[in-house]
Amino acid sequence: MQLKKPIGATLASATCGLLGALPAAPVAAQESPKWEVDTSLLYYGESDSRVQDGSLMTSIRRALDEDRSLNLTVTVDTLTGATPNGAVPSNGVQTFTSASGGRRYRVRAGEMPLDPTFLDTRYALALNWQQALGDSSRWNIGFSGSDEYDYLHLGVNTRLEFDFNRRNTTVFVGAAYGRDEVSPVGGTPIGLTAMPAPSGDGDDDDEGEGGNGETKDVYDALIGVTQVLSRRALLEVALSYGKSDGYLNDPYKLLSVVDPVTGRPVPSPEPGINLYLYKQRPDTRAKKSGFVEWRYAFDRDSVALNYRFMDDDWGIQSHTVEGRYRWNISDNIYLEPHLRYYQQNAADFYRTVLFAGDALPQFASADYRLADNKTWTAGIKYGQRTARGEFSVRLEYYQQTADPSPGSAVGDLAAFDLVPKLKAVIAQIGYKFRF
Amino acid sequence: MIRSRRMLPFALLLASAALAGCATMGVEPWERDLHARADMKPDERDAAIDDHIYFSKEASSGGRGFAGGGCGCN
Numbered sequence: 413m414q415l416k417k418p419i420g421a422t423l424a425s426a427t428c429g430l431l432g433a434l435p436a437a438p439v440a441a442q443e444s445p446k447w448e449v450d451t452s453l454l455y456y457g458e459s460d461s462r463v464q465d466g467s468l469m470t471s472i473r474r475a476l477d478e479d480r481s482l483n484l485t486v487t488v489d490t491l492t493g494a495t496p497n498g499a500v501p502s503n504g505v506q507t508f509t510s511a512s513g514g515r516r517y518r519v520r521a522g523e524m525p526l527d528p529t530f531l532d533t534r535y536a537l538a539l540n541w542q543q544a545l546g547d548s549s550r551w552n553i554g555f556s557g558s559d560e561y562d563y564l565h566l567g568v569n570t571r572l573e574f575d576f577n578r579r580n581t582t583v584f585v586g587a588a589y590g591r592d593e594v595s596p597v598g599g600t601p602i603g604l605t606a607m608p609a610p611s612g613d614g615d616d617d618d619e620g621e622g623g624n625g626e627t628k629d630v631y632d633a634l635i636g637v638t639q640v641l642s643r644r645a646l647l648e649v650a651l652s653y654g655k656s657d658g659y660l661n662d663p664y665k666l667l668s669v670v671d672p673v674t675g676r677p678v679p680s681p682e683p684g685i686n687l688y689l690y691k692q693r694p695d696t697r698a699k700k701s702g703f704v705e706w707r708y709a710f711d712r713d714s715v716a717l718n719y720r721f722m723d724d725d726w727g728i729q730s731h732t733v734e735g736r737y738r739w740n741i742s743d744n745i746y747l748e749p750h751l752r753y754y755q756q757n758a759a760d761f762y763r764t765v766l767f768a769g770d771a772l773p774q775f776a777s778a779d780y781r782l783a784d785n786k787t788w789t790a791g792i793k794y795g796q797r798t799a800r801g802e803f804s805v806r807l808e809y810y811q812q813t814a815d816p817s818p819g820s821a822v823g824d825l826a827a828f829d830l831v832p833k834l835k836a837v838i839a840q841i842g843y844k845f846r847f
Numbered sequence: 848m849i850r851s852r853r854m855l856p857f858a859l860l861l862a863s864a865a866l867a868g869c870a871t872m873g874v875e876p877w878e879r880d881l882h883a884r885a886d887m888k889p890d891e892r893d894a895a896i897d898d899h900i901y902f903s904k905e906a907s908s909g910g911r912g913f914a915g916g917g918c919g920c921n
Contacts, residue, residue, distance in 0.1 A: 450892055456900060469896070569913060580873025588913045632913045640873045644881055652909055703910035705889075709881035716889070720910040730907040738886040746886070756906050781906055793893075806893065812904065838900065842892065 445846035448473040452842040459835040462526065463493040479544035487558075489534040494526035498665040498778040499688055500765055500820075501525065501828040502677050507685050511663065512598035513611035524832050527664060534560040548575040556590070564593045567630075579640075584650075586634040595625040596663035603692025604772055607666060609682035628658030636703075644710070650703040657696050665691045667778045672767040675823030689766065691777040699724035714738045727760035728782070744797040750808065752789040758782060764816035764830050780831050785814035791838070801845030808838040 449472050456465040471485040497508060499519075506519045508527070519525045540554035549572065556567040567590030574583045594600075601607075636650030666688040669678050677686035705718035720732040734752040741747060759782040761775035791808030812834035820830055874882075881887065894911065902908040 452892055452896065454896055467896075469892070471892070577873055578876065586913065632909070634909075634913060640882060642872075643874050643878045646882060646887065648911075650911060652913070654909065654913075699907075701907070701910050705911070707887055709884060709887055714884070714886045718911075720907070722907040722910070724906075726906075728906045730905070732907065732910070740886065754901070754905060754907070759906070781904060785905070787905065810900070810904075834904065838896075840893075840896065844892075 446475050448475075448844065448846045450842070450844035452840055455837075455839045457837050458493065460524075460526075461494055462834070463491060463495055463836075466490045481542050483538075483540040483542070485536075485538040485540075487534070487536040489532075489536070489560075491532045491534070494528040495664075496780060496832045497525050497527040498691060499525040499668040500670070500778075500825060500830050502668075502686075503824050504677070506677065507610070508666070508688070509608055509610045509685070510598035511596060511601040511608070511690075513608040514598055516610040522828070524829070526832075532560050532562075534558055534563075536565075545572075548579070549573060562595050562597055564595075564625075566591050569632075571634075581640075582638040584634070584636050584638070586632075588630075588632040588634075590630040590632075591627060592630065592658075593625045593627045594659060594663065600626055600659075601663055601690040603661060604689050604776065606680055606682065607685070607688040607690065609680070609685050626659030626661075626663075628656055628660055630657075631655045644708055646707045648703075648705045648707075652701050652703070653698070654701075655696070655698045660693045660695060660697055661691060662779060663690075665777065665779050667691055667763060667766050667776055669766045669768055670825065671823065672769065673823055675765075675821075675825035678768040687768075689776070691779065692775050693761070693777055694726065694775055697724060697726055699728075712740050714740075722756075726782070728756055728758070730754065730756035746795045748793040748795070750789070750791045750793065752787075754787045754789075756785055758784045758815075758817060762817055764820035765825070767822075780812075780814050780834075783814040783816070783831050785812055785831075787812040787834075798845070800847060801843065804840075804842040806838070806840040806842070808840075810834070810836040810838060 449470070451468070451470045454465070454467040454469065456463070456467070458464070467487060467489045469485065469487045471483060473481055473483045475481045499506065499508070501519075501522055501524055503521050505521055506525055507516060508519065508525065509516050510529075515529060517528055536556070536558035538554060538556040540552055542550060542552040545551050552571040552573075554569045556565070556569065558565045567588060569586065569588035571584060571586035575581070576583065632652065632654045634650060634652040636648065638646065638648045640646050667690075669687040669689060670676060671678055677688075679685075680687040699722060701720055701722040703718065703720045705716060707716045708714060715735070715737050717735045718733075720730075722728070722730045722732075732752065732754045734750070736748055736750045739747045739749075759777070761773065761777060762779075762782045762784075763773070763776045764778055764783070766772075766776060787810065789808055789810045791806060793804055793806040795802055795804040814831040814833070816830040889911070898908060898912075
């Protein structure tokens, strides 16, 4: 079939096949298109009417010349659904309120307490400038910002890459700084104090953003190397360090206080409700992680395997293993199965419940994200190259199981799942094209 | 901190040994056909989306790049 094409077109398509779709190699840059648009529509849906997220992400890249490019990414996220509020199920009806007491919701006996009032739209923007510094190094600098009803993020980042050894070795260093502000709906609760009783009719939909926003500063540093090992194999190693300072709480999460024998909620000093305390995390967190990825090209297909280790000063260590196999069915169509396994141990201050009569700890949180947990992701991606770009569909299934803190399942609590299980589907449609 | 300072010369030595080792590895420019293939590069879009999801459901983030964040994800 190719014999019928003009020789120029045949050569061009052979060159494109050789150089790949991305205009990364300098040789390709001479003929690379000036604009590149990458759009994805994402659906993320959790089972049991929990979080549902619809997201549209579009990147526009403008290559000014061979050495300089500007990249703008805009994201709009819409979140709805219910999210676990940190309390455990009980044999009676449970009533919860917002920090000001202005909003109220009830959870039926035996059900996992979920906050149903979760609704948000998030707008995010990232702008990055990349330019070559001489023949063998590149510099990237960027700005990021996002805004949602109760949360504002602003950040800057930079990255330098240096090629050595006939471009077989690339060393990269990066740094990022972010400042986030959270303004909880109904005000910022004080950690380890009791949830208030409902005020008014408990149905105040217009509590507004909290007046006193809380801030945190996030610093990240990264260093790594990418090494071509052979004609087929490549290895990437990265070490990173991150530090967060400031308000690191999720202001809407609670802890149940239960009787140490019966496991039943104890009454609050406030009339008509049980005792729940707001969680309290430390106000600093430092984490280190190491990442290694090995990629290998077969004649037609390729495989990528990576491992990440993370260790932080909250007592959490995690291991992540991930693999992808790219099955290039033809020149234009591919399938890519994906598997990921993640495991973490609980933070030192993770408590599924607090027991009445015990001394109050300095820090405590029943957030399932800080519990001992294991997650699996399995997915597949289908991609089809078009004349100007690529169309793709990705489907993933995500499952998380977590363990309660030891000794939590006392009395009535032995009959319940104390930490919510999570099952989610991720569906993504993408189209990218160049012109 | 003292321990980190003591470790620094060893880390630098290890890094330079690794880089020296790297200098003998690799391929010639005409042997880059397979590395130039699009599927030998990570898909940055998928990685960004995954990072954002895992950041909001797990206690770890980043690794390949920055730790991400910038949201009050529940």
